[in-house]
Each structure stands twice: as structure tokens, then as C-alpha cells.
Amino acid sequence: MSGSVCYPSFSKSLFSGIILEELIFPYPAQKAEERENLEIILATLRKFSADYIDTKKFDKESKIPEDIIKGWKELGFFGLVIPEEYGGYGLSTTSYCRILEEVGAADSSTALLLGAHQSIGLKGLLLFGTEEQKKKYLPKLATGEMVAAYALTEPGAGSDAAGIQTRAVRDENKGVYILNGSKMWITNGGIADFFTLFAKEEMVMPDGEKKDRITAFIITRDMGIKSGKEEEKLGIHGTSTTALFLENVEVPFENVLGERGQGFKVAMEILNSGRVGLAAGSIGGSKRALKDILSYVTERKQFGKSISEFELIQEKIAQIVLNIFVAESMVYLTTCMIDKENIDFSLESAICKVFATDTLWDNVNECLQMAGGIGFSHEYPYEQYLRDSRIFTIFDGTNEILRIFIALAGMQEQGEYLKKIGKALKDPIKGFGLITDYAVHYMKERLTTGRIRSVHSRLSAVKSDFENWAKNLYIATERVLMRYGKNIVQKEIIQKRLADAMIDLYAMISSISRVDTCINKKGEENCQREIEMCNTFCQQAWRRIRRNILMVDKNDDNSILNIANLSIDEKKYPLPWQF
Amino acid sequence: MNIAVCVKQVPDTETKIKITDDKKWIKEDEINFILNPYDELGVEEGLKLKETNGAEVTIISLGPERISSTIRSALAMGADKAIMIKTDKNPLDPAVTAAALAEVLKDGNYDIIFTGKQAIDDDHAQIAALLSEILNIPAITVITKLEINGTKVTAHRQIEGGFEKIECELPLIISAQKGLNEPRYASLKGIMTAKRIPIDEKKLNLLQDRIDILEISYPPQKPPGRIIGQGPEAVPELIRLLREEAKIIS
Numbered sequence: 018m019s020g021s022v023c024y025p026s027f028s029k030s031l032f033s034g035i036i037l038e039e040l041i042f043p044y045p046a047q048k049a050e051e052r053e054n055l056e057i058i059l060a061t062l063r064k065f066s067a068d069y070i071d072t073k074k075f076d077k078e079s080k081i082p083e084d085i086i087k088g089w090k091e092l093g094f095f096g097l098v099i100p101e102e103y104g105g106y107g108l109s110t111t112s113y114c115r116i117l118e119e120v121g122a123a124d125s126s127t128a129l130l131l132g133a134h135q136s137i138g139l140k141g142l143l144l145f146g147t148e149e150q151k152k153k154y155l156p157k158l159a160t161g162e163m164v165a166a167y168a169l170t171e172p173g174a175g176s177d178a179a180g181i182q183t184r185a186v187r188d189e190n191k192g193v194y195i196l197n198g199s200k201m202w203i204t205n206g207g208i209a210d211f212f213t214l215f216a217k218e219e220m221v222m223p224d225g226e227k228k229d230r231i232t233a234f235i236i237t238r239d240m241g242i243k244s245g246k247e248e249e250k251l252g253i254h255g256t257s258t259t260a261l262f263l264e265n266v267e268v269p270f271e272n273v274l275g276e277r278g279q280g281f282k283v284a285m286e287i288l289n290s291g292r293v294g295l296a297a298g299s300i301g302g303s304k305r306a307l308k309d310i311l312s313y314v315t316e317r318k319q320f321g322k323s324i325s326e327f328e329l330i331q332e333k334i335a336q337i338v339l340n341i342f343v344a345e346s347m348v349y350l351t352t353c354m355i356d357k358e359n360i361d362f363s364l365e366s367a368i369c370k371v372f373a374t375d376t377l378w379d380n381v382n383e384c385l386q387m388a389g390g391i392g393f394s395h396e397y398p399y400e401q402y403l404r405d406s407r408i409f410t411i412f413d414g415t416n417e418i419l420r421i422f423i424a425l426a427g428m429q430e431q432g433e434y435l436k437k438i439g440k441a442l443k444d445p446i447k448g449f450g451l452i453t454d455y456a457v458h459y460m461k462e463r464l465t466t467g468r469i470r471s472v473h474s475r476l477s478a479v480k481s482d483f484e485n486w487a488k489n490l491y492i493a494t495e496r497v498l499m500r501y502g503k504n505i506v507q508k509e510i511i512q513k514r515l516a517d518a519m520i521d522l523y524a525m526i527s528s529i530s531r532v533d534t535c536i537n538k539k540g541e542e543n544c545q546r547e548i549e550m551c552n553t554f555c556q557q558a559w560r561r562i563r564r565n566i567l568m569v570d571k572n573d574d575n576s577i578l579n580i581a582n583l584s585i586d587e588k589k590y591p592l593p594w595q596f
Numbered sequence: 597m598n599i600a601v602c603v604k605q606v607p608d609t610e611t612k613i614k615i616t617d618d619k620k621w622i623k624e625d626e627i628n629f630i631l632n633p634y635d636e637l638g639v640e641e642g643l644k645l646k647e648t649n650g651a652e653v654t655i656i657s658l659g660p661e662r663i664s665s666t667i668r669s670a671l672a673m674g675a676d677k678a679i680m681i682k683t684d685k686n687p688l689d690p691a692v693t694a695a696a697l698a699e700v701l702k703d704g705n706y707d708i709i710f711t712g713k714q715a716i717d718d719d720h721a722q723i724a725a726l727l728s729e730i731l732n733i734p735a736i737t738v739i740t741k742l743e744i745n746g747t748k749v750t751a752h753r754q755i756e757g758g759f760e761k762i763e764c765e766l767p768l769i770i771s772a773q774k775g776l777n778e779p780r781y782a783s784l785k786g787i788m789t790a791k792r793i794p795i796d797e798k799k800l801n802l803l804q805d806r807i808d809i810l811e812i813s814y815p816p817q818k819p820p821g822r823i824i825g826q827g828p829e830a831v832p833e834l835i836r837l838l839r840e841e842a843k844i845i846s
Contacts, residue, residue, distance in 0.1 A: 054787060057669045060630060061781045093784025106784045543625075 026361040027354075028368065028519055032427035033434065034491035036484070038469045040360065041526050044346075044534035045353035047111060055112045061092060062119050072124040075255035076401050079247070081126055086208075089131065089161070096159030098135050098143065103155035110290075111352040114297035121301030125405035126255025128298040133204035133256075134158075136291035137413075138165025141213040141233060144290070145275035145283055150235060158211060163237070166209035167291075168200040168261055169284050176418045178215075178284060183263060185216040185232060193267040194218070194234065199260055202412070206259030207247055210238040213287070214261075215280045231280030235272040242266055252404030288413060290355060292366040295413055296348045296373035299406075303341050303373075303380040306402045307334070310384040313391075324387070333383045339557070340376035342550045346527040347372060364426055367419045368523050371516075374409035375416060381406045423519055424512035428505065431491075432498050472533040475541060475548050479555035483525045486562045490518050493569045510574050514565040521558040521565075528554055597651035599642040600706040601675070602697055602727075603635040604686075605659055605666035606717040619811045631666045634712025636673075637772035640779040641742060642710055643674045649744065652676045654704065658696055659686050664795060671790035672782035678795045688718075688807040694726035696800050702731060706767060708749075713738045713771045724771035735769035736762050740776050 027040045047055070069085050089095065097113050099105020108116070113135070121128040139158045142150060157163040174180040183198025196216055203209075214236045217229045236242055245260035275283040311334070314325040324330050351365045385392035385399040392399040410416045472480045494515060501508055532551040535544045583591040607613065608628040616623055631639070642653040655670040657663050658681040667678045679700055687693050701709060709731075714721035721737075728735030740759070741752035744766075753760040754773050782790075824833050838845050 050791070053665045053668060054791060056628075056665050057672050057782055057787050057790075058784065060669060061672075061783070061787070065781055091783065092781055096784065101788065106788055539625075 024357075024360040026364050028364040028423070028523060029361070029427050029430055031487055031519065031522060032491065032494050032515075033431045034488065036469055036487060040354065041350065041530045042470060042533070043537070044350060044527075044530040046534075047109075051109060051112060055108075055115060058112070058116060059119055062094075062116060065089075065092060066120070066123040070123045070127060072126075072255075073398065073401065075124060075126050076252075076405075077254075079249075079254040081124075081130060081255040086130070086161075089127075093159075094131055095134055095161035095164070097131075099139070099155050099159040103151055103159060105155065105159035109352070110293065110355040111349060114293055114348060114352045117294050118297040118301035118304075121298030122305040123301075124255065125298070125302060126253045128301065129204055129253055129256045132291075132294045132298060133167065134161075134165045134209075136294035137167035137287050138205060138209065138211065138213060140287045140291060141167070141274050141283055142235065144286060145233070146235075147271075149271070150274070154211060154235065163210040164205055164208050165211040165213070166203050166205040167287065168203050168206075168212045168214040168236075170200060170202050172199065172201050176415060179231070179281060181215055181217060181231065183214070183216040185218040185234065185268070187218065187270075188267075191267070192270050194270070194273075196234070196236070196263045196266045196268055199262050201260050202248070203259055203261050204412075205257055206261055207244045207257035209257075212236040212238075212242060212261070213274060214242075214263075215284055216263075218277070220278050230278035231284070232277050233274040233280040233283040234268050235274050236263075236266065236268055240266050240268060250408075252401070252407055289363040289366055292370040292413055293348055293351055293355065295409060296344065296366075296369035297352075299373040299377035299409055300341060300344050300348060302402065302406055302409075303337065303344070303377050306381045306384040306399070307337050307341065309398055310334075310387050314387055330387055333387055335553075337380045337383060339550055339554045340380055342547075343524045343528055343554050344369070344373040344376060346531040347524055350527045350530065364423055364519075365523065367414065367423055368520050370413065371416045371419050371423070372520055372524060374406075377406050377409055417513075420513050420516035421509060423516040425506065427515070427519060428494055428498060431494055432505075435495070435498055472529060473536045473541065475536070476529050476533055476551065479525065479552055479559075480529055482555060482559040483522065483529065486518070486559050486566070487522055489566050490515065490522060490562070493518075493566045497569060510572070510577070511569055514569050518562045518565045521562045525555045525558050597645060597649050597708070598704065598706045599645060599651045599653045599708050599710070600701060600704055601635065601638045601642045601653060601655055601670065601710040602701075602723060603639065603655055603657045603666060603670055604632045604712070604715045604717075605629045605657065605663040606632045606715055609633075609716065615812050615814065619813070620809050621812065629662060629666060631669050632712050632715045632717075634714060634716070634772055634774070635710075636670075636712075636779045637774065637776045638710030638712055638770070639670045639673055639675060640777045641770070641772060642708070643780070644777060645708070645744065646674070646676075651707075654679060654706075656697060656700055657681070658693055659683060667795055668787075668790050669782055671793050672786040673780055674786055676793070678793060680795050680797050681800055682797055683802060687802060687805050688809060689803075689805045690720045690722040691726060692803045692805050694723050694730060695803050697723070698727055698730040699800055700798060701727065708767065709733075709769045711769065711771045713773045721771075724769050728769050731769075733767050733769060734764050735771065736764060737771040738773040739770050740773050742770060742776065 024040070025037065027037050030037050065088065069088060075081050093106055096105035097108045097116060099107070101107045117128055117132055120131060139155070142154060154163065158165055169178055169181070171181050171183060173182055183196065183200065185194040185196050187194055198216060200214065212235070214234050215231050216234060218232050219227050220230045222228050243262040243264070245262065248258045250258060311325070314330055314334070315323050317324045325334070348369045351362055351369050354360045354362045354365060381399065381402040385403055388397060388399045391397045394400070414422070469480060469484060471477070497505060497511060497515065505511070528551045532544060532547045535547050541548070606629065607622070608630045611627050614623040639655070642651070645651050646653050653675040654677040655667055655675045656679045657667050660683060664680060667680055671678055681696050681700060709727065711724045711727070724735045724737050736751045736753055738754045739751045740754050743750040747766045749764045749766060749768060751762050751764065751770065753762055824830055824837065835845070
């Protein structure tokens with residue numbers, strides 16, 4: 018995957034006004050054999066979950082019992098994504114995510130145990146490992162003899178991953194790196210034996226200058242890495258989360274993962290591919306909460322009828338259903354892009370993570386609200402769902418950082434293009450081709466509307482909405498780049514609006530493709546539910562997009578920032594008692 | 597030892613069943629299908645015999661294309677071979693199914709043939725007895741415990757209010773009842789191994805189906821509960837209603 022990315026990202030292209038519809042239509046379907054396998058795995062999973070997973074107990078005891086972890090290992094759930102030649106089961110990202118979704122529905126902590134192991138812990142080895150490294154570790158990771166963890170975050174480096182302080186110093190005589198430093202919030206930190214860990218080493222640049230560069234390492238428990246105590250957390254109590262301490266830990270040269278000095282790239286590529294797993298787990302959590310609350314609201318009677326008969330309850334249920342429907346549409350479109358192996362999916366996986374985790378929080382929050390007083394009680398599951406969900410918008414890139422990533426990475430190509438145009442305009446003869454190119458591009462964007470292949474007539478209205486607002490996003494992006502130039506990097510609120518518009522556009526087009534493909538397969542009469550969900554969500558989405566794009570130009574951002582700074586300067590609510 | 601297990605694909609018990617518009621069948625397209633839980637006990641018992649006595653376990657199933665996933669899940673538990681009798685749909689008449697199964701079974705030279713005590717969808721509970729009749733070998737049904745010593749079989753059979761212990765000679769047919777064992781989970785390894793086992797597909801001429809469904813309907817809605825009073829003074833009325841209306845005490 019790494020280095021072989023050749024098909025551009027759908028979302029990045031969309032920011033530049035190009036709709037790569039072939040990445041979206043038709044909505045991909047699993048091959049019959051893969052689907053059959055997945056069904057059998059899910060049947061095993063459901064049985065094992067029903068027999069052994071007690072999410073309330075794991076929460077209360079802050080531990081997933083060891084014999085249950087052993088059960089997962091024996092069944093093979095630690096080797097899902099590891100190729101068969103290394104002792105794993107070589108499942109596709111789609112199957113893997115579907116499994117994580119189902120585990121997420123049973124218990125968030127278990128989903129994170131399996132996810133941290135496979136989505137990020139051992140992912141670097143799969144993506145960047147040498148043949149020797151893979152042969153040495155993957156078979157043990159596949160059986161769960163070794164549990165993996167991903168160790169990037171440090172006390173002083175969270176979102177700013179480039180700021181890590183853990184040091185690696187080469188000892189040429191011994192053939193080892195000496196590592197010193199510490200890591201924080203490491204999922205599986207207390208139980209892992211295999212760490213994909215990042216540290217800085219001093220490297221000599223081609224010009225002879227010495228600079229610090231990040232390098233990725235494979236570190237095993239026996240090298241002397243120490244875990245801190247289990248963190249006491251708000252939720253996901255069953256998951257092991259600890260700090261890690263490295264004191265003169267000796268790591269052989271052959272345990273460098275990827276190229277020396279390329280650790281930042283390694284770290285980011287792992288996270289890019291890991292995010293869909295979190296999104297899938299979130300879908301599972303949402304489905305579970307919805308299922309539980311539905312049996313409650315249909316039983317609970319007030320004013321002589323079930324509360325499920327009241328509109329304000331139904332409105333909440335509908336929104337949760339829509340959120341799940343759209344999250345599914347996005348996530349399983351994106352996992353198929355990942356499985357195709359030559360498409361840049363970095364933005365799409367970030368979009369999935371933001372949408373699925375933001376809505377997970379909204380969904381469980383509304384479920385708790387519908388449960389009323391009992392929602393607040395430890396005796397019912399809703400408060401745990403709420404606590405367990407809270408971390409999802411924070412880790413693996415906070416949703417704020419991811420929105421910035423979506424906007425900036427999305428605008429980059431358009432920015433480069435405009436920069437070239439700028440140069441071209443200074444040197445009109447040499448740049449003639451480019452200008453013409455640009456002019457054609459410019460005109461085409463503004464004159465054509467029928468940009469995507471035709472979809473079923475029941476979806477054509479929302480398809481036009483998509484095209485219209487996709488064009489508006491492109492125009493707004495261009496305007497923003499012209500207006501702010503490279504200062505756009507500081508304009509985070511503007512970035513957020515563009516990112517939110519992009520998220521909604523991806524949500525719309527994934528849903529439209531899903532339902533259009535569904536109609537082609539099963540006929541319109543058998544897709545009424547899907548058509549209604551798609552159209553309803555798309556209406557919600559384009560209204561949000563319109564608002565976000567309007568507010569790129571007309572907004573109260575200056576006042577917002579002023580008010581924030583009033584308070585920040587005072588370090589408290591800025592006004593005195595005035596009444 | 598040569599073991600056959602006859603299995604059926606049935607709707608998952610968690611599935612919410614919807615009836616088709618013509619009221620003749622259920623809507624199949626969104627149903628999650630599973631291996632009939634009683635048949636699963638038969639598979640497990642076959643696999644246990646394989647582990648203790650050494651045996652080859654063959655899965656046999658009849659039904660439309662979609663049953664391959666159920667056959668695969670039985671193979672994934674550890675069975676060795678599989679035969680699929682492919683039909684356009686599931687016969688309604690158990691005699692049709694039994695005749696087709698017998699057609700395959702008679703060539704297999706099996707020492708033990710397992711079935712579930714019944715399928716949880718149509719609940720006919722006839723296959724073991726019908727096979728016994730057609731193949732002319734004994735069938736012992738609703739078995740909760742099985743011991744095999746050479747060719748002698750001792751089986752515990754659940755009867756009304758107690759157990760019956762039966763001795764019989766191989767070959768025979770056993771229908772499995774809950775309690776016989778705890779079926780194992782299909783591991784990823786088993787699932788991947790099962791993927792590579794070819795399923796022997798057979799096309800047979802089925803007998804004429806003698807059963808016709810006139811109508812399928814939902815069970816009657818449970819009437820809402822009634823509060824007949826509060827405290828001790830309500831007890832006599834409660835007892836009267838339980839006796840005369842609900843007729844659950846005498």
C-alpha cells in the first residue's frame with residue numbers, strides 16, 4: 018500500500034472541483050465467498066459474545082478477564098488482518114471492520130483491545146515491515162501470543178506528534194539503538210508484548226547539517242520497556258491503558274520499522290488506515306444503544322401510551338437511524354477503497370472517523386435522554402454507553418485536528434494549482450498551456466451541471482443537490498485560497514466549515530451510491546426504506562452545507578475570537594456580577 | 597467410524613419474521629439463516645466421536661443455493677466432507693426431504709447418522725423416524741447422552757417426566773436433544789480450512805410434495821395485562837381468575 022498509491026483521493030479531487038465518480042459508483046459488493054466466510058465468522062462471534070461478553074462486568078471490574086482474552090485468541094480474532102502465509106486469516110478491511118462493528122456492539126473495551134492490536138499495533142509491520150521482521154513477529158501476533166500496541170503519544174506531544182521527545186541514540190559498536198523517554202495513553206499498554214514505537218534520532222542531512230528525525234521501531238517487552246499503572250478512566254474500563262517508560266532500552270538496528278527518519282510518515286499512514294476501524298466500532302456502539310432503547314421506549318408508558326408513540330421520541334429515533342445508515346454507507350464504501358489498495362483514502366478514512374464518532378456520541382446521548390431518569394442510573398446500560406463513547410472523538414486524532422487535516426489536505430492540490438497559475442501569469446508565454454488548461458477547467462466547472470452518471474429518478478433531486486453543493490465547495494475553496502493565501506493555515510474556523518461541508522458531501526454521495534446500487538439490484542419497490550433515508554439525510558446535509566459555505570464569507574468569527582480572548586485573558590468568565 | 601450428520605438451514609431465532617403479501621411464505625431476503633441448533637448438537641457429537649474413536653464426519657443438507665453457508669459453518673466446526681442436495685426451495689413435506697436424504701445416505705455406509713430432534717422452523721420432528729423407515733435401521737430420538745462401546749450403543753432418551761436408557765447396535769440413527777453436548781465455536785482456522793473443502797453437489801428428482809400451505813399468520817397479539825386490585829384483598833379475585841379464566845391452577 019505505502020508508496021504505491023496511484024489513484025487520487027475522491028475528497029481531495031472534490032475540493033478541486035472534480036468528481037471522481039468511478040470511485041463511488043456502483044457501491045461495491047463483497048464477493049459471495051468472502052461474504053459467506055464473514056457470515057460464519059460473525060455467527061461464531063455472536064455466540065461467543067452472548068456466552069462470555071459481559072460489558073457491565075468488564076466496566077465494573079475494570080478488566081476483561083484473561084480467559085476471555087484467551088478465548089478470542091484461540092478462536093483466531095487476533096490474526097484477522099494478518100495474511101495467511103504468516104499464520105493469520107488475511108481478511109479484507111471490509112470484513113475486518115464488519116467484525117469490529119459487531120464486537121463494538123457487544124463491548125467497546127473488547128473492540129479497542131482487538132482494534133489497537135490490529136488496526137494500529139501491528140499495522141506498521143504489515144505496511145512497512147521487512148520480510149524478516151514479518152516472519153519473525155506476525156505468526157506470534159496472529160495467535161495472540163504477542164499482543165501489539167502503538168506508541169506515539171507522549172506527555173508533551175499529543176496532536177502535535179512531531180514534537181515527541183523520546184530519544185534514540187545509535188551505538189554502532191553494539192549494533193543497537195539506546196532508547197530513553199516515555200509514552201502516554203497507550204491502549205493495550207499493560208498487556209502488550211510488541212510495540213510500534215516512535216522516537217527521535219539525530220541524522221546527518223545531505224548538506225551535512227544534523228537534524229532530529231523521527232524513526233519507527235519494533236520493540237518487544239523483553240527489551241526492557243516498562244508499563245505504568247493502569248489509568249483510571251471515564252470509560253472503556255476493560256481496556257488496558259498505561260504509560261510506557263524506556264530507560265536505556267536497547268533495540269537492535271534490524272528493528273527499525275520502515276526507513277530511518279521516515280517515522281512520521283509511518284506513524285501517519287498507520288493512523289490513516291486505522292481510523293475506519295474506529296468508525297466501524299462506533300457504528301456497532303450506536304446500533305447496540307438503539308436496540309436497547311427501542312425495547313425500553315416501546316414498553317415504557319406515560320399518559321396512557323408507549324413513549325415510542327410520541328413525536329419527540331420518534332424524531333430522536335429517526336435521527337439515530339439516519340446517522341447509522343449514513344455512517345454505514347460511508348465506512349463500507351471507504352473500506353472497499355482501502356481493499357482496492359491503490360487509492361488514496363487518507364481523507365475518506367478521517368471523514369468516516371469524524372462522522373461515525375461524532376454521531377456515536379449524539380446517538381448514545383439521545384438514547385440516555387429517552388431513557389430519562391433511569392438513563393442516569395448505573396443499573397441501566399446507557400450511562401456506560403455514554404462513558405464508553407466519549408473517548409472516540411478524542412483519540413486517533415481528535416475530531417478537531419482531523420477536520421483541519423481534511424480541509425488543509427483537501428485544499429492542498431487546489432492551492433498548488435493556484436500557485437502555479439500565479440507563476441504562469443507572471444510569465445504568460447511559458448505558462449500559456451497552463452492558463453488555457455485552467456481556463457477550460459474553470460469554464461467547464463461553471464457551465465456543466467450533469468456531472469455524475471444518472472441515478473434512479475427517485476434520487477435525482479438529491480444527486481443534483483450534491484453536484485450543486487460540490488461545485489459550491491470548490492468555488493468557496495478557491496475563494497478562500499485567493500483571500501488568505503498561505504495564512505489559511507491559521508483560519509481554523511473557516512477550515513472547519515469547509516471540512517464539515519466535505520464530510521456532508523461524502524456522506525451524501527456514499528448514501529446516494531448505496532441506494533442507487535440497491536435499487537439496481539433489488540428494484541425500487543424493495544428499496545423504499547433506503548430511498549426515504551437517503552433523501553431525508555441528504556436534505557439535512559445540503560442545508561448544513563449551505564450554511565457552512567455561506568459562513569465562509571459572512572460570519573461572526575472576529576467576535577467569536579474576541580469573546581474567547583476576553584475570557585482567556587481573564588482566565589475566567591470575563592464579566593463581573595452586574596445585576 | 598463413518599458418521600453422517602443431516603443438517604438444515606433455519607432462520608435465526610433472533611430474526612423478526614415477516615410474512616409475504618400472499619400469506620403463503622415468509623420474506624426471506626433479510627433473514628439471517630443459521631444452522632438448526634439441534635442439528636448443531638448432532639455435528640458436535642459426531643466431532644466428539646471423531647476425536648475419541650477416530651471417525652470421518654460428513655455433513656449432508658438439502659435446500660436452495662443459500663444453504664452452502666450453513667454447510668460451511670458445520671465444516672468450520674471440524675467436519676470432513678459435505679454433500680449438498682440442491683433444490684429450488686425447501687420441501688414442505690418431511691417425507692420428500694427424508695427420501696432425498698436417504699437416497700444419499702444409503703450409498704455412504706454410515707455407522708451413525710445424526711439429525712436434530714427437530715428443525716426450529718417447521719418443527720415437524722419427523723426426519724429421524726422417516727429415515728429409519730426408509731433405510732431400515734433403528735432410530736433413537738431425543739437423545740441427551742450417548743455412549744458407544746464397540747458396536748454397542750447406549751443412549752439416554754428424554755421422555756415425559758424422566759429418562760429412558762436404550763441399548764442398540766450400530767448402525768443407527770440418533771436425533772439430538774439439548775443437553776447432549778455444548779457445541780464448539782467455529783474458529784477462524786476452522787472457517788479457513790472449511791473454505792477449501794469441496795462441497796459435493798447433488799441434483800435429485802424429488803418426490804411429489806403432498807403438503808400445501810394455505811395461509812401463514814402471525815401469532816395472536818398478547819392481550820395487555822390487567823391490574824385487578826392492590827394488596828391482600830386482591831388475592832381472592834386473582835386466584836379466581838387464574839382458576840376460571842387462565843385455567844392454570846385447579
